[in-house]
Amino acid sequence: MKATQAISGEIKLENLFSVLMRVTLENAGAQKSYLILLESGKWVIEAKAIRESNSSEEIQLKSKQSLPLDSTNELPTSIIYYVAHTQKTVVLDNATNETQFAADPYIQNYQPKSILCIPIINRGQFIGILYLENNLTVGTFTKYRHEVLKVLTTQAAFSLENAKLYENLSIAKNQLEEYSHTLENKVKERTEELNEKNLHLSETLKQLQHTQSQLIHTEKMSSLGQMVAGIAHEINNPITFISGNINHVAEYSQDLLDLINIYQQEYPNPTAKIKEIIEEIDLNFLTQDLDKLLNSMEIGVERISKIVLSLRNFSRLDESEMKPVDIHDGIDSTLLISQNRLNSQSNKSEIKIVKKYASLPVINCYPSQLNQVFMNIINNGIDALEKMRKKDSESSEKPTITISTKVTKDKRVQIKISNNGPSISPEIQQKIFDPFFTTKAVGTGTGLGLSISHSIIVEKHKGKLICNSVPGQGVEFVIEIPLSKDFLQKSGNRE
Ligand SMILES: Nc1ncnc2c1ncn2[C@@H]1O[C@H](COP(=O)(O)OP(=O)(O)OP(=O)(O)O)[C@@H](O)[C@H]1O
Ligand SMILES: [Mg+2]
The missing domain is CATH 3.30.565.10 (Histidine kinase-like ATPase, C-terminal domain)
Incomplete structure (x- = not known):
């Protein structure tokens, strides 16, 4: 009862192997106990326990070995394969005398006495073999011990399955953790990429806005150019009359003033009527101011011509x-x-x-x-x-x-x-x-x-x-x- 509890209490595969080996060794009076499991279609030694021959306490335990059965000579492989094929228990009281397996090289070399080899079956599924040996005593594995071991192996089979499931679960958990970590990194990478793209987009938007304002400016300039060309043309004609005639006006007015001057010299005593008009129009002031007026008109016309020239240059860039x-x-x-x-x-x-x-x-x-x-x-x-x-x-x-x-x-x-x-x-x-x-x-x-x-x-x-x-x-x-x-x-x- 205690032994089955010990076995069923272990969920970790490695620990379960150790407990199983120790329990079977203690309950069967064996010196050697091997657990052989079927892994991906191949028989492998997963755990073993060996009791030192002089001491009843000291046990050597090795678990999680995964040693292929074919690569070792520490077991009578003919017996193991027999159990593997028949799924039947083999009990030998004195192995060297048993004709069926006496030729096995291991039995010939080590001359073991008692051997018990039990298939481990869980809900109809053959999952492994328990091999026990006592090479000092004949008939160690009595019917009673055999029964006890049968119970233990049944419990072991069940616990083994659970432990394997547990192990798969932890592997899956680890994988999941790793995956979630990778996922986190990927999300981070993608976020960074997206941020970069965002930056790129806003830069493109800025460039677009810039190009747009340039286009508007160009459009503005071109329509303005047409308008300005029209205005320049319209102003240019009258300006040409004015600038072309202003010199004549100056010349004529000078001639007229000169004439008045000569009249004044020739007729120093004007009539009352002429005197009245001279005063009325303030001839002296008029003479001085006419010159100034014509000058400023000339400057004005020159400025307008310059503006027109600028306007024409502006509109006729080609x-x-x-x-x-x-x-x-x-x-x-x-x-x-x-x-x-x-x-x-x-x-x-x-x-x-x-x-x-x-x-x-x-x-x-x-x-x-x-x-x-x-x-x-x-x-x-x-x-x-x-x-x-x-x-x-x-x-x-x-x-x-x-x-x-x-x-x-x-x-x-x-x-x-x-x-x-x-x-x-x-x-x-x-x-x-x-x-x-x-x-x-x-x-x-x-x-x-x-x-x-x-x-x-x-x-x-x-x-x-x-x-x-x-x-x-x-x-x-x-x-x-x-x-x-x-x-x-x-x-x-x-x-
Ligand atoms: N070197 C400068 N230093 C300070 N302000 C300037 C300078 N150059 C241009 N500006 C500013 O830009 C405005 C526009 O210049 P723009 O040459 O187009 O016209 P403007 O000089 O005013 O007239 P114009 O058509 O006679 O050249 C100026 O009125 C002035 O305010
Ligand atoms: Mg300027």
Whole structure:
């Protein structure tokens, strides 16, 4: 009873083997006890217990061996295989005398006396064999012991199945844990991937929004271009009459004044009526003012013509041909034209020009249009520096415009035009490329300079025009034009 309890109490396979071996050895009066199980169609020794011959207490236990039966000579294999085939118990009182197994090499070598070999069957399923041996005493395995062992093996078979199930369960549990761990890692990986994709998506969205605003801008510019072209044309005609006739008006009026002068000299005593009219029209004032009036009309007409020219340039960007040119020549000629504005005027200090020219290849572009861009940006720089000078004549920094050029790593010609004047606030920066946006006094700025420049660089030259302005560090305009492969001869370094 105690023995069966001990066996049924063990759920762990390894422990069960040990208990089973010990219990069978103790209850059967055997010296050797072997548990042989059928594993994947092969007979293997899973556990064994051997009692040292002199001592009744000392037992050598080995379990979880998984030693193939065929590879060992520590058992009479003919008896084991007999039981395996017949599923019948073999009881030998004196093995050496039994003719059926006497020829077994093990029996011949070790001359064992009593042997008991019992099949272990659980609910009709043959799962193993228990082998017991006593090589000192004949007839050890009496009927009583045989019965006891039968009970024990039945219990053992049941416990073995349970232990195996338990072992499978723990293996499955481990696998499940491992799987859940892998799953966790996979989920983590996927989350990271998703986050990355999200980031990528939001970047694409940003780019899209940027492209969209550029498209809107281009669209705006093109429809504006058409409108401006119409206006320029309409204004151009009357302006031509005025500017063409204003000289005649000046000439005629001068002739008339001269005539009056001569009349006055020839007839120094005018009639009362003439005197009255001379006073009425204030002839003296009229003579002086007529000149001034005509002058200011001329200036006005000139300004309108300039505006019309700007408008035409703005709307007719596709005029003139592409030519290979040296950018530095364009910048230098623009500076020459602006010379009068750069030189010192009376008590104001002059504007310093710093050139940092790198070696540039000749580039294919619309030269007159590029010059227009340089002119617009340089003029804006001069305006800003003059404004600053007026406000802060004590400023320690010399007003400077710096122009630097280089070829970028991605094969573009870069021209930076910067000035150390006041910076542009972010709100204004957003609008400076809009047509007609100006912060200058009425009559001074049209607000077209930068929008024209933008179209010339971006649309006509497939380049970039950006404005950088950090408080306290002035303003910088960066022009970038992609190099065309056909014009890559080098031009010299100049300062
Ligand atoms: N270097 C600069 N420093 C400070 N502000 C500038 C500079 N360049 C441009 N801006 C700002 O950008 C606005 C728009 O410039 P843009 O050249 O388009 O027009 P404008 O100079 O006002 O008129 P115009 O058509 O006569 O050139 C300017 O009014 C000014 O406020
Ligand atoms: Mg301008």
